[in-house]
Amino acid sequence: MGTQTALEGNEAVAEAMRQINPDVVAAYPITPSTEIVQNFAQFVADGAVDTNFVAVESEHSAMSACLAAAVAGGRVMNATSANGLALMWEILYIVPSLRQPVILSVVNRALSGNINIHCDHSDTMGARDSGWVQLYAEDVQEAYDNLIQAVAIGEREEVRLPVMNCLDGFLLSHSYELLQVEDDQAVREWIGPYQAINPMLDIDNPLTFGPLDLYDYYFEHKRSQMEAYPPAKEAIIAEGKRFGETFGREYGLFEGVMLDDAELVVIAMGSTCGTLRDVVHAARADGVKAGMLKLRAFRPFPAEELAEALSGASAIAVLDRAASFGAHAGPLYAEITAALYSYGQQIPVNNYIYGLGGREILPDDLATCFEDLAGIAESGQPSEPVSFLGLRE
């Protein structure tokens, strides 16, 4: 029934990859995701997996090789961070366009410049329109669990989309945490064998992939691609429930902590949610009706579900671990407020940008969010559109 063990986030991801035993891994190393590929390459060298490991000369080539292997009919995985993800950009869009369920673990790191190797979400936030499903992990256990679920979500017949398994650089990738690693056989049974759809290596049924597609059909193709995302949302819920039934840890699109009767709600993604939990409980102990919403699925964005879950709040704070240069606020704030507006919720929302380039976020920083929210809940107006946590001002 599995093993309790202490692993770094990168080791846990590599362990899940070993258990999944993909057909092809094509990768190029970059800090802080290097260990995933390094550890997995050792599994390949030791004969612990059957994977065809392809060492390529860049991330652009890595994602190109992954796409080709997926189109050929294989179950395919990869890992990267920040500038590596940026170098994959061209191919990132093509993978979901061709409806290939490639799995990419992204160890979140700040994009240059100046050059920085530490955590923020600027890399995957930039990729938010590329068509990949995005799951964000709070801790090492979730990074492990999300990767296994990513396989099942992406490979569902009605979904067939690539999935990014996002985990915070260093904070999770290089931190040892106790987690439950399930038995190899149980994981393999849970994900099941891979059934390729229209594999290119089926030479008796030749098809044309990625043809020139101009103003005559491209628009219709993009519209048909949009049909994959509502089922992807359903798949995240269904596979999260099935995972819970098998392994005892259930997942959804997001998780609420003390949310049901909360008046003051803070929304965040990733490892910061671990700190936020403690702050919420401390605020409750002080008599504040505080709550938190941890967003796990940023793509597809659960707009209607979030608007419903937040409908009882009187003031909301959205934490963005990325800047959106030239926009009026951070990317998560823009999505949350658009969702509230679209579904008729008139709730004041503050935006906090924090943690860029690995800047620490401390419980006291998060406590100030609840203090601000108490003020705007009374006035009904956000205090200022965007403010910063942990910045020297």
Next chain:
Amino acid sequence: MSHYPPDATWHEMERGGIIPQAGNAVEYEVGGWRNEHPVRDDECCIDCLFCWVYCPDNAVHVKDESVKGLGFSAQHCKGCAICAQVCPKDCITMAPGGDFDENADRPEEA
């Protein structure tokens, strides 16, 4: 994209934008892009077939492992000049204008 009728709606698109048939590039005519056209000197040609191999649009006609005396497909040659570039004997030159001489295009020889 001959698989799809011109008025096909997005509901009729195949998953992943595929065309569920192979070898359909022959139906995609790029000849209208051409603003200069290749001319081969058959006296100079050694039938190495480099032009046939390198042509990205299968526009070089070949028969019995020989291109001599055969032309180029006016429907598929887009005038890219790769054939002229790769010819080891410099037998192919690019002539101004998109129009081939009347006998240059012999699709029945393809």
